[in-house]
Amino acid sequence: DIQMTQSPSTLSASVGDRVTITCRASQSVGTWLAWYQQKPGKAPKLLIYKASSLESGVPSRFTGSGSGTEFTLTISSLQPDDFATYYCQHYHSYLYTFGQGTKLEIK
Amino acid sequence: QVHLVQSGPEVRRPGASVKVSCKTSGYIFTTYGITWVRQAPGQRPEWMGWISGYNGNTNYAEKVQDRVTMTTDTSTSTAYMELRSLRSDDTAVYYCARGEGFADYWGQGTLVTVSP
Numbered sequence: 001d002i003q004m005t006q007s008p009s010t011l012s013a014s015v016g017d018r019v020t021i022t023c024r025a026s027q028s029v030g031t032w033l034a035w036y037q038q039k040p041g042k043a044p045k046l047l048i049y050k051a052s053s054l055e056s057g058v059p060s061r062f063t064g065s066g067s068g069t070e071f072t073l074t075i076s077s078l079q080p081d082d083f084a085t086y087y088c089q090h091y092h093s094y095l096y097t098f099g100q101g102t103k104l105e106i107k
Numbered sequence: 108q109v110h111l112v113q114s115g116p117e118v119r120r121p122g123a124s125v126k127v128s129c130k131t132s133g134y135i136f137t138t139y140g141i142t143w144v145r146q147a148p149g150q151r152p153e154w155m156g157w158i159s160g161y162n163g164n165t166n167y168a169e170k171v172q173d174r175v176t177m178t179t180d181t182s183t184s185t186a187y188m189e190l191r192s193l194r195s196d197d198t199a200v201y202y203c204a205r206g207e208g209f210a211d212y213w214g215q216g217t218l219v220t221v222s223p
Contacts, residue, residue: 032208034208034209034210036152043202043204043213043214043215043216044144044152044202044210044213045213046209046210046211049208049209049211050209055211087151087152089152089154089209091207091208091209094166094168095154095168095169096154096208097154098151098152098153098154099151100151101151
């Protein structure tokens, strides 16, 4: 199985900051990678698919990049609604797996 | 608009079975698959498997493949996930979601609690 590792696990930031979350795969997943945002008690929300494609309705401050084994999610200017947990997920080959999550906290 | 509405919370004893439903609306059911994902408390989501809305083909995670069955009813645009021989570590929120690789619409989740 392909293992997904995110860093950092926790990130403290302020409104207006630019932040970057990294996701590394244990082997190449091409660009078969998605990013989700999850808030407590809610289902994950799709932000990015195919590594860099922005899901419809998601603000343009969210940007995904990368290929192979290293990927990043960047939020250009944090808004209050962005404080949540973020997960990457590969869908290159079964078994699809998620990273352990990055909790974005208010500084 | 697209909606996936799941059945309510369940409590089961170890060794029992549970069947969760996922009623969809707002799109043509047979043009998308349904993925099932579960999330134990404080843990990352875990992909359980996928079923084609077109022909019912399935792919299950090896961890649960001997205990899980995913089905669909195209007449009601509903997907089902049955998990048998429940154990305490099956306690989780179970989600259905539209899509085979990435999932763009999700149900609200169904809490399944396995307790003696």
